[in-house]
Amino acid sequence: MAMTVAQKIIARAAGRDQVEPDDVLWVDVDLAMMHDSSGPRRIWPAMKEFGVGVWDPDRVVLVCDHYVPANTVAAAEILQTTRDFAKAYGINRFHEAQGIAHTLMIEKGYARPGMLYAGSDSHTCTAGVMGCLALGVGSTDILGVVTTGRTWLRVPETIRVQIDGRLQPGVTAKDLILTIIGDQGMDGALYKVLEFSGSAIEAMTVQERSVLTNMCAEIGAKTGIVPCDSTTVEHFADLGIDVEAGPVSDPDAGFAATWTYDGDAIEPVVARPNRHDDVVSIAELGRPTVGRAYIGSCTGAKYEDLAMAAEVLRDRSVADGVVLQVAPASRAALQQAMADGTAQVLMDAGAHILSTGCGACPGIGAGILAAGEVAIATTNRNFRGRMGSPESSLYLGSPYSVAAAAVSGRIVDPRELVGKVQ
Numbered sequence: 001m002a003m004t005v006a007q008k009i010i011a012r013a014a015g016r017d018q019v020e021p022d023d024v025l026w027v028d029v030d031l032a033m034m035h036d037s038s039g040p041r042r043i044w045p046a047m048k049e050f051g052v053g054v055w056d057p058d059r060v061v062l063v064c065d066h067y068v069p070a071n072t073v074a075a076a077e078i079l080q081t082t083r084d085f086a087k088a089y090g091i092n093r094f095h096e097a098q099g100i101a102h103t104l105m106i107e108k109g110y111a112r113p114g115m116l117y118a119g120s121d122s123h124t125c126t127a128g129v130m131g132c133l134a135l136g137v138g139s140t141d142i143l144g145v146v147t148t149g150r151t152w153l154r155v156p157e158t159i160r161v162q163i164d165g166r167l168q169p170g171v172t173a174k175d176l177i178l179t180i181i182g183d184q185g186m187d188g189a190l191y192k193v194l195e196f197s198g199s200a201i202e203a204m205t206v207q208e209r210s211v212l213t214n215m216c217a218e219i220g221a222k223t224g225i226v227p228c229d230s231t232t233v234e235h236f237a238d239l240g241i242d243v244e245a246g247p248v249s250d251p252d253a254g255f256a257a258t259w260t261y262d263g264d265a266i267e268p269v270v271a272r273p274n275r276h277d278d279v280v281s282i283a284e285l286g287r288p289t290v291g292r293a294y295i296g297s298c299t300g301a302k303y304e305d306l307a308m309a310a311e312v313l314r315d316r317s318v319a320d321g322v323v324l325q326v327a328p329a330s331r332a333a334l335q336q337a338m339a340d341g342t343a344q345v346l347m348d349a350g351a352h353i354l355s356t357g358c359g360a361c362p363g364i365g366a367g368i369l370a371a372g373e374v375a376i377a378t379t380n381r382n383f384r385g386r387m388g389s390p391e392s393s394l395y396l397g398s399p400y401s402v403a404a405a406a407v408s409g410r411i412v413d414p415r416e417l418v419g420k421v422q
Helices: 005-014 040-050 073-088 101-107 122-130 139-148 173-184 206-219 230-238 303-313 331-339 342-349 399-408
Strands: 024-028 031-035 060-064 094-096 116-119 133-136 150-154 157-164 192-197 223-225 257-262 269-271 279-281 292-296 323-327 374-377 393-396
Touching: 005 024, 005 116, 005 133, 005 157, 005 192, 005 223, 031 101, 031 139, 040 073, 040 139, 060 073, 060 101, 073 094, 101 116, 101 122, 101 206, 116 122, 116 139, 122 133, 122 206, 122 223, 122 230, 133 223, 139 150, 173 206, 173 257, 173 269, 173 279, 192 206, 206 223, 206 230, 206 303, 292 303, 292 399, 303 331, 303 342, 303 399, 323 342, 331 342, 374 399
Parallel strands: 031 060, 031 116, 060 094, 116 133, 157 192, 157 257, 192 223, 292 323, 292 374, 374 393
Antiparallel strands: 024 150, 269 279, 269 393
8 A cells, every 4th residue: 555654654663564544553663852841850750650761771862951051940950850860861862951952853863764753842843854753742651652662643644735936035934834824724734744845845955844844733733744855865964974765655645635835926924923823924914013033942043044144134233122132043053153153143233142942932941021022033832921921922933034123123024134235
């Protein structure tokens, strides 16, 4: 029987020749990830009670990214618990304040084509950009994964997302995925896999593609995947890792639906406050004022995101009354931005550089919003209170759009500024 790439990965993990949608199966997990918020502090007490350990420390990644740097005693204790867990069980892939977990999984080449990877966070799906099946699970499920190396799942159907053409200058993967979410709704792909393909995808870098898979969580999908291609292989080669092309969907595989978009027609958009599927073209928005511009999160603060912002900010200054904050998604992203002058452009424009980590995105770290503040951010969620006070207002946009708002004091079409001298 013809199968999708997701079905092929599940079949291998289940030890079967083939699987069909809605099959309920036990599967072997190739790689597991936890972070400081969802990991040891939640599962270690149960592990002690049951008298069980870690099934394979070499196949567990542990990251401190939510509570770094600690700004309360409780946060400091969470970080200490995470360190103690890594030491107790010999977990060598332990990273504290080195980056957001989902960014590190790609930067360090941990997630690889054909893997079945489980992580205790809804944005685990980001790693699907590497051609693996990346499944976000809760703390109870990750307890089972970490101690047994197995989990169960229901085989999902797959929706093919065909993006033809090519995104135009000043338009990004963030605009594309927000457009899709706006069209389909936040529950438009419930328990489905979104498989991205088409000439526009082929033209994207791994970092841009990862924005698409990251935000599959915001459309209700089980996960997203970009089947491994030459771009994926080159990414690993740059890391000194040789990989073979991973599985791809059979030509006659059965898809639940096909969503088709013209990349050339995508334009800059934002999601209006409190609903990430309330998406509108910036050209139709009416230029609302903002007081805060935030470039951060696994979705929007990778090196390429910082470089996009710098294209707008070069030789410009942040508008009076606006605070621009930048929380790099990883130390590597910041180091690259420092090496080529990107970080200097951001600082010269007036940006405040914050610590690497999840920061204000989940409403935990530096940069959270006060009541009455209106902000635009590169983050992935904007429900009421997500980034601070429930009385604040948060728009979601691309790095270009956030930078353009920072220098304009209003949400404007970034194409008015990208590549244009002041």
